[in-house]
Amino acid sequence: MSYLISDLAALAGVSARTLRYYDQIGLLHSTGKTGSGYRQYDEEAVLRLQQICFFKQFNLPLKQIGLIMRLPLSERENQLRMHRHLLVDQQRQLTQLITTLDAALQLNQQGDSIMTDEKKFAAFKQTQVTQNAHDFGSEVTEKWGDAALVDANQQYLGLSQKDMADARVIETEMIDKLVLVIDSKNENSEMAHEVVELHRKWLNYFWPSYSTTAHKGLAQLYVSDQRFKNYYRDKSKRNRAAIVLNSLIQRYA
Missing domain, CATH: 1.10.287 (Helix Hairpins)
Known part of the structure; x- marks a missing residue:
């Protein structure tokens, strides 16, 4: 069964203008035209539009949807x-x-x-x-596997309110000392070692088991992932916080 553009727009609850735009950007091409020049869409196009509508409901940007729709x-x-x-x-x-x-x-x-x-x-x-x-599941599973994500989630769900409060205190102390290291421009100080130790203690609340390799791997994300950069920038009010924290962890973890 084929649909005229107006009929498909009504069926999907979108505007004909939207369908024309999707055609223009290569997201959903019409599959033919009537003798009068109206766009037509076949069953495969209807399926593609349904998938596009799903991905829009997941709040994905059109550019990302376009990349997905190129996949098999x-x-x-x-x-x-x-x-x-x-x-x-x-x-x-x-x-x-x-x-x-x-x-x-x-x-x-x-x-x-x-x-x-x-x-x-x-x-x-x-x-x-x-x-x-x-936010971070794909990165965790890619680096450490599905089991790591499941174990980390169980660890977090098992934390008591006291554990959560203690973890926040440790993180705050770690951030405060990180600020002092940044402002002093001295990454070889005793304070720098304390930052890494506090970061390790904080991680141990959320990780089922600790390893130096995983610690350093996480720290590398702090400089490669803008979300982490923003987190530590906002916490410390220092633009270089994530960069310095990664540097300290690579040295002293």
């Missing part, structure tokens, strides 16, 4: 399966958040202690795990 069908379907897993995780998070919120509202209304302190924050931790997997 099987690889595009693998991309969709990956995003399905993320959606299932998000669905699970929302269910847990709603359950936690309902319990919290019941607590506020009745004044009963129906939730442990750990349960009060479990849903938020699960949300963070899923967000981390979305």
